Amino acid sequence: MIDFYTAHTPNGRKVWIMLEELGIPYKVHEIDLKKGEQKTPEFLAMNPNGRIPVIVDNSAIDSVTVFESAAILYYLASKYEGRFFGYGLDERTYVMEWMMFQMSAVGPNFGNLHYGQNSMDPKVPAFIERFEKESKRIVGVLEIQLGKNEYLAGGNYTIADMCTYTWVAAMLEKQPQIFTDAPKVKQWAQKISERPAVQKAMALSL
Missing domain, CATH: 3.40.30.10 (Glutaredoxin)
Structure with missing residues (x-):
């Protein structure tokens, strides 16, 4: 247990x-x-x-x-x-790369943008602008990756997708403007959202 x-x-x-x-x-x-x-x-x-x-x-x-x-x-x-991890060192390393990208880039920047927009008092426009710009850049990285692969770390659904999906799902609802030019990210998120376990x-x- x-x-x-x-x-x-x-x-x-x-x-x-x-x-x-x-x-x-x-x-x-x-x-x-x-x-x-x-x-x-x-x-x-x-x-x-x-x-x-x-x-x-x-x-x-x-x-x-x-x-x-x-x-x-x-x-x-x-x-x-x-x-949900892969079996060879090369495959697992690729999964870990994208998991670390979520931990170092997606989560911190999405979190700061959400904080600046919803919790900071008084709001600081320069802070919000900085993290909105960086969040859009990060979404662009995901869009390129998902334009080449069905899932973040290749052709299989892995912990890299689980790791990133929850942040993307939250921001699609709260900050949809950062996904304006990211149809592949939206399609990926929709596909994962349809999994029964998810x-x-x-x-x-x-």
Whole structure:
């Protein structure tokens, strides 16, 4: 059994999708971010950085705790015989490249744009302009990649797609202007949204 500590955010949803795709038993422990439950001593003992998501894998001989969403996806994909990860070093490296692109570029820039547009008070136009411009550039990178491949890391659906989809889905709803020139990204997101495991995970995590 996996204990899954999470909240309703893109980073939490990507792990939710993976758990549903694998079809393994897990128990959700919702963390109330507004109440600061991610900063309690109990939570910090699992993740010193005080961020969701975290899993505790109790199926191992000694329970294993993993934090950081990409690390969790890597752990689960590796444990379950390379599912959604590939099998050769070259294929797995390619998947990791696009997963790291999400972690280093997609998430931070989309997150800052959303913050600037919706939470910053007073709003700072230069801040918003900077992250809107960079977010559009990042969407352009995804558009080029998806113009050449069915999925981000090639012809197979992988954890790189799970990792990126939740951020793209959120921003398609909240900041659609950054996807004006990205039909391939929209088609990719629609295709992933139709997967039964994705539909279940997204419904549970709303």
